[in-house]
Amino acid sequence: MGGAFSLGRIFGIQFRIHYSWFIIFVLVTVSLSLQYFPYAYPEWSAPTYWLTGIATSLLFFTSVVTHELAHSLVGRANGIPVRSITLFIFGGVAHMTREATRHGAEFRMALAGPLASLVIGGLFFLFHLLLQGVSEPVAALAFWLAQINVVLALFNLIPGFPLDGGRVFRSLLWRFSGNYQRATRVAFEVGRGVGYLFIAGGIILMFIYPGRWFNGLWLAFIGLFLTYVATASYRQARWQAALMGVKVADVMTANCPVISPEMTISRVVQDYIFLGGCQCFMVTAERELKGILTLQNIKSVDRKAWDTAAVGEVMTPVERLKAVQPDDEVLSVIEQMEEYGISQMPVASEGRIIGLIDRDNVLRILYTRSRLGV
Numbered sequence: 001m002g003g004a005f006s007l008g009r010i011f012g013i014q015f016r017i018h019y020s021w022f023i024i025f026v027l028v029t030v031s032l033s034l035q036y037f038p039y040a041y042p043e044w045s046a047p048t049y050w051l052t053g054i055a056t057s058l059l060f061f062t063s064v065v066t067h068e069l070a071h072s073l074v075g076r077a078n079g080i081p082v083r084s085i086t087l088f089i090f091g092g093v094a095h096m097t098r099e100a101t102r103h104g105a106e107f108r109m110a111l112a113g114p115l116a117s118l119v120i121g122g123l124f125f126l127f128h129l130l131l132q133g134v135s136e137p138v139a140a141l142a143f144w145l146a147q148i149n150v151v152l153a154l155f156n157l158i159p160g161f162p163l164d165g166g167r168v169f170r171s172l173l174w175r176f177s178g179n180y181q182r183a184t185r186v187a188f189e190v191g192r193g194v195g196y197l198f199i200a201g202g203i204i205l206m207f208i209y210p211g212r213w214f215n216g217l218w219l220a221f222i223g224l225f226l227t228y229v230a231t232a233s234y235r236q237a238r239w240q241a242a243l244m245g246v247k248v249a250d251v252m253t254a255n256c257p258v259i260s261p262e263m264t265i266s267r268v269v270q271d272y273i274f275l276g277g278c279q280c281f282m283v284t285a286e287r288e289l290k291g292i293l294t295l296q297n298i299k300s301v302d303r304k305a306w307d308t309a310a311v312g313e314v315m316t317p318v319e320r321l322k323a324v325q326p327d328d329e330v331l332s333v334i335e336q337m338e339e340y341g342i343s344q345m346p347v348a349s350e351g352r353i354i355g356l357i358d359r360d361n362v363l364r365i366l367y368t369r370s371r372l373g374v
């Protein structure tokens with residue numbers, strides 16, 4: 001997710017805030033301070049409304065982070081590493097480095113979040129009861145937080161993928177059918193269905209209660225978001241399943257010719273690509289690797305400049321490359337590429353570059369394989 005900045009680490013997990021989060025933070029704070037509290041407690045002063053509103057809003061987002069942290073820590077204990085947690089307009093999301101490979105791990109990880117929200121909700125309700133006679137604003141804050149955490153738990157338990165409930169649902173389907181692919185497909189269909197229901201519900205709400213059109217619009221937006229993430233995460237899950245067990249050696253481009261950085265692009269294209277059919281090149285000077293050149297690099301140069309552009313200016317320099325091993329998992333290599341924002345990595349064995357792995361090439365091989373059904 002772009003447009004997010006890091007706030008540091010909690011338990012070794014990077015914690016990030018997306019800019020869209022500020023919109024929802026302001027909306028929640030304003031609606032609490034100007035609507036909810038004044039309506040429920042008409043005798044408070046204006047500063048009390050605002051202070052309570054801001055404190056409630058901050059604690060609400062702390063609750064959301066705790067929910068995601070519960071997923072992350074349980075995930076980690078079950079062998080699913082979580083890299084970061086991002087807060088954005090629709091809540092929080094934990095970024096796993098990969099999907100669960102066992103249904104038990106997915107079940108526990110998915111359930112941890114809603115359970116944490118229920119526990120937090122229960123604790124706030126307890127505070128509410130304890131503080132009722134002591135401080136009305138604090139008791140009111142605790143009551144709202146108790147409610148919202150229960151709502152959060154219940155919303156997340158809706159059995160549509162990729163909501164937590166959808167993941168629980170998938171892990172159960174997976175457990176009883178033994179078929180990960182089919183379980184994912186069914187959970188995804190239900191997830192998209194839930195999204196459509198939210199959209200329809202939101203539109204109906206806008207017509208029934210025109211005065212509260214915003215609630216309907218918000219519900220429809222959540223529905224739109226749910227259908228979108230269901231489709232995106234289904235695509236990702238399928239792509240990850242296709243890559244499971246594939247090694248770098250299976251998809252790398254071997255035998256990349258060695259060329260010099262001074263060579264022009266048109267020479268490379270003429271002599272090596274058109275005539276030799278090569279896809280990748282190792283650029284070396286004085287027997288030292290300076291970088292790699294791929295078709296992607298060449299495509300980024302305007303065709304008119306091919307006669308003058310030198311390989312050394314167009315290649316991906318060695319500093320931007322991180323070598324991988326031939327028996328590395330392609331899935332983790334692709335994740336590293338995403339993390340570093342690169343699309344090629346040299347493959348090294350015993351200190352020697354033996355080939356190149358290229359993102360687009362991996363995609364093409366997978367596509368060909370799926371068409372051949374192998």
Ligand SMILES: [Zn+2]
Pocket residue numbers: 067068071113114156164
């Ligand atoms: Zn969750």
